[in-house]
Amino acid sequence: MSDFFETARLRETVLAAWAASPARFREDANAEEDFALGGYRDRLVVELAQNAADAALRAGVPGRLRLTLDGDVLLAANTGAPLDTAGVEGLSTLRASGKKDEAGAAGRFGVGFAAVVSVTDAPSVASRKTGGVRWSREETTALVASRPELAAELAGRDGHVPLLRLPLPDDSLRVPDGFDTVVRLPLRDSAAVDAVRRMLEEAGPALPLALPALEAVEIEIGGSERTISAGGWHVVTESGAYTPEQVAELFADRPTEERARPYWEVRWAVKLDAGSGEPMIRARDTGVPRVVHAPTPSDEPLDLPALLIATFPMTTDRRHVASGPLTDFLVTRAAEAYVRLLGELPKTPALLDLVPGLMGKGRLDAAIRREIIERLPGTPLLPAMSGVLPGSEARAVLGSQEFLDTIAEMVPGLLPSGWATRHPALATLGVRRVEIADVVDMLSGDAVADATPSWWRSVYAVLPADDLESIAAIPVPLADGRLVRGPRGTLILSGESSGSSAFSGDSAGPSATPHALDPALLAPLGLRIVHPDAVHPLLLRLGAAEATPRTVLEDPLTHAAVSESLDSADPEPVAQAVLALVDAAGLTAGEAPWLAELALRGADGELYPAGELLLAQGSLAGLIDPEVPFGVAAPDLVDRYGPAVLAATGVLDGFAVVNDADVLLDPAECDHELDLEDEWIEAVLDLLPDLDVPPVALEFTAVRDLEYVADWPSALALLSRPPLRAALRPLRLIVSGETVEVPSYTAWWLSRHPVVDGRRPTSLRLPSGDPLLFGLYGDAPAAVDEEALKLIGVRSTLDELLASRGGPEELLDLLADASVEVDRAQLRGLWTAIAGVDPSRVSPPTAVRAVLKGQVTVADVEDGPVVVEAPDLLALVEDRPLVLAPFDLAEALSEVLDLPLVGEIVAGAVTSSGAEKPVPAEVRSLLPSAPLTYVEHDELLVDGRPVPWRFFEGKVHASGVEGLARGLAWAAGQWTDRLAVAALLREPARVPLLLAEADLDPVTPV
Structure with missing residues (x-):
């Protein structure tokens, strides 16, 4: 080997x-x-x-x-x-x-x-x-x-x-x-x-x-x-050698062999999508863990969507980057290389995903991010429409590319539409976000001085309309050459009155211009009419109105022209325009009461507000006092426009009617220029409990000029028929969430004036009215509708009179009037009804109708009238005026009238002596609950005065048959049988017959 x-x-x-x-x-x-x-x-x-x-x-x-x-x-x-x-x-x-x-x-x-x-x-x-x-x-x-x-x-x-x-x-x-x-x-x-x-x-x-x-x-x-392989990745590399001075400074804390390799390298890599060429930012798509490579992977987290490979110094475990000046130097080089990487990537919005946020996953990650973010705003990275610019010079506007192309000259450094997102990277890059409202502000002044109406229409076609408030101030060119801020209050000529619409798809303007909407005719009104070449549906969404005859009439400028017409040097053009609009709109009389201020010529050649002119042949002309200051409409106006148009403008044909809605019944707020309107409001408020918030009338209708009427029979005939009759019906108010009915203005005014046969309606009663009111009120004429008479205050029934506000006091005043004749039966019925009134609704009278020694008379309260509560006391006060009503109502009547009961002014004590005797058995058969005994007096004295009977301290005291009969009937609770008891006592033999008659009485249901 x-x-x-x-x-x-x-x-x-x-x-x-x-x-x-x-x-x-x-x-x-x-x-x-x-x-x-x-x-x-x-x-x-x-x-x-x-x-x-x-x-x-x-x-x-x-x-x-x-x-x-x-x-x-x-x-x-x-x-x-x-x-x-x-x-x-x-x-x-x-x-x-x-x-x-x-x-x-x-x-x-x-x-x-x-x-x-x-x-x-x-x-x-x-x-x-x-x-x-x-x-x-x-x-x-x-x-x-x-x-x-x-x-x-x-x-x-x-x-x-x-x-x-x-x-x-x-x-x-x-x-x-x-x-x-x-x-x-x-x-x-x-x-x-x-x-x-x-x-x-x-x-x-x-x-x-x-x-x-x-x-x-x-x-x-x-x-x-x-x-x-590294295919499909975009790589940027920066490298260099350390100078001796850098080695001495940066490697002072590094091992010897590291100082022997005095060079550095930083490499960034981003994977690009094979199809789009855009960077892929998700770690699962790139197959690369989010850590620093130095050059092999460490455990140092780096959450940037790119791979960083750099010659960072490592700790002894080779897992983490060592801190120190050498790392700081390489952090700066890494940031510079990353900014270069961004500059080399395709200029698409995907680039924004590579812009780091400030928060990192570790100390090194955060340090690199800070260095990168510091350099980004001044680095040309963004493809503005005028060239690649740094973020600090770029502007982002939300909107279609068409819109951005249109405004590019107005907004320097504008980014294409795909870049105008809510991405946080735009702020990091220093991009200024320009809101649509700011763009709208830029579209003004000299910048658009030469813009044509058709150019403005092209702007409206591409303007982002998802936030109407932001574009509400977009300028609008007018037909008269003016340029105004915002479509609200402008008018777009429309063919609505001829059955066509101003817009068909994306049409350039109105399809028809009715005669009433002729711009030349409308010119005196000073209206803001949109130039026809600038018309676009967006303007309607932003508050412009289609110029139908009605919308033109409702325009504030038309209102102003009408209100100022009487002071104008030449009101005729304004009158012609308004009358033509009223005609085309089909307005009816009273529908637009403000038109009554329009200056029109009278037959005498003078100018009058329309509301102060009469139609010579109108129904009202023959009703009013000739001395009142009304003019007569010029005949040529009547011939040209017709009575209906003039009446709709406010010229008086019949009675003028005020129609309003959601009326706050507050004297400071409610003013329809009606006679005594403030007094009517106060009268209505007096009918209601104390309120924190004034009541509201959902619908308000009133007849004007009643104070000028001279021929009331004819006037009442008109007022009692539709449509004027509606003004007589009660007014419905919303009070604390509930509906309450009160007298209408018209009915209230008529009730206070002598309009029925020269008398106030409240002093009369209907021919078919309650008999108990006979003599108290005069008879109303039968020729007038009874329901109409009731609405204006003519009395009908006693119950309705007493239920009305002030009705009980009115009745008491009439009863205290000696010139008014009242018979005894009628008086008893009236006292019976008055006893049912709540005392809190009545002020004590100073005189009352009473019975004195059998005669009906008027007695001052100082004369000592009393209310009689029991028949055995009558003899004690026969010298006083007596207020007589069913005895069971005496106490209630006493409280209403604030008069004493008899028992409150006399003792009523029995002052004579008598013998106790048994009640005859025959009487008990007629009065089963009668007492067993009574006290017989030769002469019965009560408070020292001789009287026929007295029921005192549970005992019947009497002298004579008549007195005994009354005492026993009263004690038994069968007062109405007193005469039968007297007959029985006088002729006991008649008892079988009387009992037989009693057996024939009908059975009273239980």
Whole structure:
């Protein structure tokens, strides 16, 4: 067996060193075990690829590596420089790389081959030109055991020896055809086989990208083959040599051999989609873990969507990048290279996904991100429509490309439509987001001074319309040459009145212009009419209105022209325009009450507001007082426009009617210029409880100019018929969420004025009204509709009168009027009804209708009228005015009138003596509940005055038959039978007949 690599010399040198210093043996054993089980435990494939790349680089040939897992053996065949003595020394030493002087070599620490120890106990290497070498744990153990000096150290290691320190010659290993060197690794056990298979399956493009000397890595596992290459990746590389000054500054804290390799390299790689050519950013799509490669993978996280390979200094475990000035220097170079990478990639919005955010997954990741972000805003990366610009000069606007093309001259640095997204990278790049509202603001002033109406229409066609508020101020060219801000308040001429529409698909303008909408005719109104070449459907969505006759009339400028027409030097053009619109719109009288301000000529040649003109042949002209200040419409106006159009404008044909909706009944808010309107509101509010919020009338209808009527019989005939009759009906109010009815304005006004036969309606009663009201109220004329009369206050029934506000007091006032005749039966009925009124609704009267010594009279309260509650007290107050009603209502009536009951002003005590006697049995047959005895007096005295009877302290006191009969009937609760009891007492023989008559009484239902 040849020993080309001088393995015997190497072995003896190492064994001698160990024998001389057993601690050196322990140190080498521990170091190899640490590297194999620690920092390089899962780097086998990477380290084999690194050695293959360095061999290819050394030989200057394309690198090729083939990894074959065949059962429990892994073969790694590569092209390139063969294994030599220096290489064997490098493989058989720790921390002493044989490549330290090779520029561009990946291996630089001298420990990578230790990764094989994690899976095998007998690795071997052979080159086609130089032969082979092997290592063996078993043979190394035997050689160590042969040295007594090392026996103690070996005994404590359980077979773990530094096998790579003792190489052995090997001529048995054959290099596969097409390759220059092969590594053979018999795998230790099934766990090692599984680990190697996993590492082979996970191997990806990071290998050839990190080791560019390798053009391809072929992997074969159990007959299945695949090839890994760097194809489809965009790579940017930056490299250089350190100056002596940089070495002194940056390597002060680095090991000596690192300072001996004074060059650096940074490489970024991004995988590109085969179809679109755009970068692929997801790790699962690229097959590359998100870690820093230095140049082989570390455990240093890097969440940027690109592969970073750089000559970062590593910690002793080769897992993490060491901090320090050298790393800081390379972080800056990595950021510069990344910015260059972004500049070389296709200029598509996918580029934004490569712009990093500030938050990294580790200290190094965050440091690189900060450096990149600092450079991005000033770097020309973005394909603005005026050329590639840095983000700080670019502008992003949401909208279609058509829209952006239209506004490109107004917005410098504008990005294409695909870039105007909500991507956070735009802010990182320094791109200013221009909102649509800002673009709209730019479309003004000198920039668009020469823009044609058709150009504006092209803007409307491409303007983003998903947020109407943002574009609400877009300028609009008018037919009169003005340019106004925002479509709201503008009008678009329409053919609606002729049955056609202003728009058909994307038509350029109105399809018809009715005579009423002739721009020349409408010019005096000062309307903002959109230029026909600028008309577009978007304007309607933004608040423009189709210029139908009605919308033109409703325009605030039309309102202003009407209200100012009377003060105009020449109101005739305004009048012609408005009358033509009213005609075309088909307005009816009262539909637009504000038109009553329009200045029109009267027959006398003077100007009047339309609401102060009468139609000479109208129904109202013959009703009003000739002295009131109304004019008569000029005859030529009537001939030209007709009575209906003039009436719709406010000229008075019949009564003018005010129609309104959602009216707040507040004197400060409600003003329809109606006579006594404030007083009516106060009267209505008096009918309602105290409210925090004024009530609202959903619909309000009122007749105007009632104060000017002279012919009330004719006027009432008109008012009592439709449509004016609607103004008489009660007004419905919303009060605290509930609906309440109150008198309408028209009905209230009529009720307060002498409009019915020269008398106020509230002083009259219907011909068919309640008989109890006869004499109290005058008779209303039968010729007028009774329902209409009721609506304006003519009285109908006593119950309705008492239920109305102020009705009870009105009735009491009438009863206190001595000129009003009331008979006794009528009076009893009235007192009976008044007794049912809530006392809180009545102020105590100063005089009342009463009975004095049998005569109905009016008595002042100072004359001492009393309410009689019991018949046995009548004799005690026969000199006083008596208020008489059914005795069971006496107490209630006393409270309503605030008058005393008789029992409150007299004692009513029996002051004479009598004898107690039994009640005749015959009486008990008629009065079953009568008392068993009574007290008979020769002369009964009560409070010293002779009376016929008294029911006092539960006893009936009487003198004479009539008194006894009344006392017993009252005590038995059968007061109405008092006359029958008197007859029975006078003629006891008539008892059988009276009882027989009683048996014939009808049965009272229970």
